[in-house]
Amino acid sequence: MPDKPKIGFYWCASCGGCEESVVDLAEDIVMVADAVDIVFWPVAMDFKKADVEAMEDGSILATMINGAIRTSEQEEMARLIRRKSKIVIAYGSCAHMGGIPSLANEFTREQILEYMYQEAPSVVNPEKTRPMLEFKHNSQTVTLPEIRNLVRTLDQVIDVDYYLPGCPPTPKLLKAAVLTLLSGEYPPKGTVLSPDEALCEECPRKESKPTDLAFKHFYRPHQILFDNKKCLLAQGVVCMGPATRAGCEALCINGNMPCSGCFGPTSRVRDQGAKILSSICSNIDPKEEIAIDAVLDDIPDPIGTFYRYGLASSLLRKKVMED
């Protein structure tokens, strides 16, 4: 079937959820499989790097890469795929914004390695052995990819054409994206393939949101029992919905959990965390510094709350190391 457009899937620093989401297409996957020729999908089928290298440059119509870029190998594969694909789609929050892996940018590589290989409670490593990048044995050389200093989004490493947001993207969005690709009518480069307005727009609890929030307390999900009809912000729960792109059809809210922001900001916002911070803080009730601080104490982990999926794509990208 040489006429069918070629499609690829690849994963980098990810949990596998994005791969699952492809399978979540359910019966629609048959439609996709019929319409395209999947030429590369390491999770589902046995492909080798060499197979890809052997392909002609630009011969794949589109590859969807999920996961953040953490290692040299991921970077190398991303560059290879970029060369082979006409269109690269950053698939899911990690490729789009760094995702949960990019919370590691709160720490240095050394801090992480030290914890992983020495300090974690489950580790016994008195010799402080660390993985080696290169090991020579009997004139053979074995190499391991290098962990980079920083978790990066896909577009910080290669040119990205489109973004499918979400942790993971919903089957509906994936299907729409595939249909768009097949239609040949491509949106402008850089488009995030999801509605460009905030989640409140499609939130079933929109009606229950009061005008004046005047926060006096914030609660984390385990601290209170939610009313399952009422706006979560109105209940004092930090919901990222107002600062997060719509498109998921409020899946988490329907599951009675606050939005945690996986779809990222709208196109008009440079830093999702800063925006929700601005919005929520402006609506805090007290005026005195001490009282404000007391309310803010209810948000013990602001980075984890506001930048859960996007520290790598935030304006500061990582913890700054002072000289």
Add this chain to the structure above:
Amino acid sequence: MRYLYYPGCSLKSTGKSYEESLLAVFKALKMDVVEINDWNCCGATAYMAVDETKAFAIAARNLALAEEQFNKEEEIHVIAPCSACYMVLLKTKMFLEQNLAEKGRIKNALKESGLNYEGKVKIRHPLDVLVNDIGVKEIAKAVTHPLKGVKVASYYGCQTVRPYSTFDDQREPHTMDDITAAIGAESVDWPLKTRCCGASLTGTIDRVGLPLSFMILKEASKRRADVVSTSCPLCQFNLECYQDNMNKQFRNDIHIGVVYFSQLMGLALGIDPKTLGMNRLFVPPENVYKIMKGGEKVYV
């Protein structure tokens, strides 16, 4: 609150009775006061005119010592009873706050001797501490022998309230009068509270210095003060020790006790006059004793 005490040279010599009475009063008021270890000259005298930086460095050493001794305290309160010490230490602190470059030099100099100065020190005059920290109410409560009927002329002199001090009004100070009232005595309303006593001129050019002291004592007598109360070792010395010279020179008959305010406080708190160093006085405040003992004179 804990306090550090910076005596300076006078309180160990001519002003010994100031130290004796003040420490006795502090003790009676259950105040926690410790002397600064290894303190040195405050830098009053001629230093300032010779080399400012060195003079400030010398003074700053005392502040650094205070910080070392009370290193756990957020704010360190140093009591400097001698007006000259008080003024110079206050001036040093302000100078260091305002001249960052000089502060750097002086900090480096202090570092040479293993000291550091952060700026946590507050320089306090005992009048300030007694009125603003302890409070006249507490003092009044502790009084056992109120000096009822004693008329006191409070004499502050110059450096207690000028030019850097802020705890009292510079032209119409009242803290010593507040204490006078608290110990049951009566304040004389007079306009010479901060007039110059002659300072070092009395010892050097006495034709300039003596009249200044004389006018103060004369007005105090004229306003029927039984005793002049002071807060400065030099004022006390000038006003008390030259009374014979004044009488000779101005053909007068001045004879009035000049004591430290802390000595009057001590008497009211029931402390024995000897503990208060009153045996060292040249002109014992006889009227005070008389009034206290209902006319009977006390021999010390």
Add this chain to the structure above:
Amino acid sequence: MPNPEKKEKKFEPKIVAFFCNWCTYTAADLAGVSRLKYAPNVRVIRIMCSGRVDPQFILQAFASGADGVLIGGCHPGDCHYSEGNYKMLRRFRLLQRVLKVLGIAEERCRLEWISASEGDKVKTVINDMVEKVRNLGPLSIPAKMSDIDEEIKELEKEINREEVPQHA
């Protein structure tokens, strides 16, 4: 890459300031009219109200190379728009916590209330902040990020090198 020669020079902090039109900007004008001399390191952006300061602006300034960010608004109760300064204060309190986690010292981001009459305060605040930031040293996020990003440029160069003969 940091230029070793430049390190010799005295570090001059770069501070971006957001001054509200009604109080702090007017106070800065007053400082000018009064010919008060202060450190030249602060560059002012005029906004109508400190409530307009989007935390994104502050982060962008740091990301673009500012060593410090100063926000000047009207004193509490004095806001020309009644409460914009309180909104800014609340954002600022949380933003400081975010900055702290992300390694940016508290002294690098400062919120000050300066009324139209306090030309002198403009001078003292700026001088004080410049001194404090100078002591902290350069933040230079762009340089640091480009240093870190060198690690991905090498591979890119390598690939390009490999490719050149192919295309030739």
Add this chain to the structure above:
Amino acid sequence: MSNTNGNGTIKGITPRIGFYICHCGHNIAAMVDVEKVQKFVASLPGVVVSRDYKYMCSDPGQELVQKDIKELKLNRIVVASCSPLLHEHTFRRAVEKAGLNPFFFHMVNIRENVSWVTDNREQATAKANALARAAIQRVFFHKSLETKKVPINPDVLIVGGGIAGIHAALTIANAGKHVYLVEREPTIGGHMAMFDKTFPTLDCAACILTPKMSSVKNHPNITLWTYSEVEKVEGFVGNYKVNIKRKPRYVIEELCVGCMDCIDACIYKEAKYPDEFNQGLSKRKPIYIPFPQATPQVVLFDPETCIDFKSHRCKKTCIEACDRKAIDLKQVPEYKEINVGTVILATGFKTYDAEKSPQYGYKKFPNVFTSLEIERIVNASGPTNGEVLTKEGNIPKSVGIIHCVGSRDEKAHKWCSRVCCMYSLKLAHLIKEHTGAEVYNFYIDMRTPGKGYEEFYDKLMNEGVHFVRGRVAEVTDWALIPEEEHKLTIRVEDTLIGVVRRIPVDMVVLAVGMEPREDAQDIRRMFNISCSTEGFFLERHPKLAPVSTFTDGIFIAGGCQGPRDIPDSVAQAGAAAAEALSLISAGSIELEPNTASIIESFCSGCKSCIPLCPYSAISFNEGTKKAVINEALCKGCGTCVAACPSGSIIQNLFEDEQIFSEIDGLLKFAGIELEEMEVVNA
């Protein structure tokens, strides 16, 4: 950096920018190397022309811009000169005249923000470069905007019924516009009503003031509310809504004719409470009228001293005495709400509290008086019927007048109060006239600038009044010689003969200075204006807009703006009235188009912005489920813009993109500007 002159493009925008840097004579050029900046900017992308000029705000400077707009087809203009608060409007108008939308203009402040505050030419130039670069980058994103006009309500509120308020009220009322004059005290007249004569003409103050006071009372266009205070102000130029509290007098104003029968009938036969109008030097009853010419002529009760208010057990003889049934002891405060277009604040001043300078012995020695007390004492209708007597009842043989009490004093106020020299001369004349005493004036400098003022000083010297140049050290009862016994001795260094003098006198007059009223800060907050460092209301520009404030439609006049005498207060009141009338006569005012708007298609309807608006300009459209901004109500603070979590609100003139590019431009070459400039100049 690219050197693509005229071809700079950011995000697809290719503007044609003209940059102009002003020398401002030496004001800028002495500290900023304008030529360097000019050349530096010339090399920036998008810049078509870059020029420097001696005075950009002059006509030739503006014409330069206009010519370039036409000939070089410029569509963005950046001028680097003084503060935009000063000349932004000038340049916008110039740009508009050349046919370009005025909001394509941006101003860089390199005078107040750079040349005047920097002492290093190199650093100043580098800073100017950075600011200019930021502006160039910013104007890429400027847009064409329309200004909005709002109508001006022709009614005017005047706060304060002293001479300034009175004069402004009459001027506006005579022009046919309606005035609400609100005065806190029970009568209008202010400080001037307390004075005996006015300098230098020695007109009787009452003779010239009282006709104006009754004109106010009788003017059909003036609503006079005395004993009333402004409680709340909302709105903006053209449309202020003001709430006023009318305090109860316990006398129905409309019924009272001021016959004072009730006062005679008061059960207190003797007056026993200090009379405020006479500075407490005489007594009044609990029911009183402040002074004979008080306007309105209506009595009032002082509930603090009236027995009935305290014990409810008075025989209420006053009520019986009033045949017009004007007394109503159950009267409650009345609240009024009015709509006005403009406001004139003439809230006046306060005299310095002489007790704060204890060296002068006020309140300590009974024969030390303030000048205001002496004004009452020399007044024929004052507490002593014009007799100048010491507290012991004697005619003083010598009187000392101490100038600059509370003025020109680091420990009190640094400013000169401007009126004290002249009123001291006046009082010296009056005291001498009344008593024949030797009068001594102790002055630092005699300041008598004004028509006929110096001549008056000259006249006083010929009258034999003594003048001693020197700041008085103290007033003391410490007698050194018999002549000083039982007198007040003024100790002063006579700087003209270089001797410390001691001058014994019977009476001392302290020429107290003028300071802001205690509640000036509350008032300025209420009206949303600023105060200067001293605490007086801040004018928009000290020279060019002396009665305007930074809040449109609010004007200031008289002592609330700074120390001044009667002629100046009246002149200022006239100016403020003219400013208000000019707004009224224009009918409408153009507002800065810096309003915010919500892009409906982007708004998710999260409502985060709605409670943030201080003007309730944002509402939720239940039909579209989106928020909408009522542009007419928006004042352009931008708080909602900063807080919109999905970036769906934009503020004209302060769009995110504009500010981001300004931030970027400030830092882009940060640290390396100098090197770059050298390259440019090479």
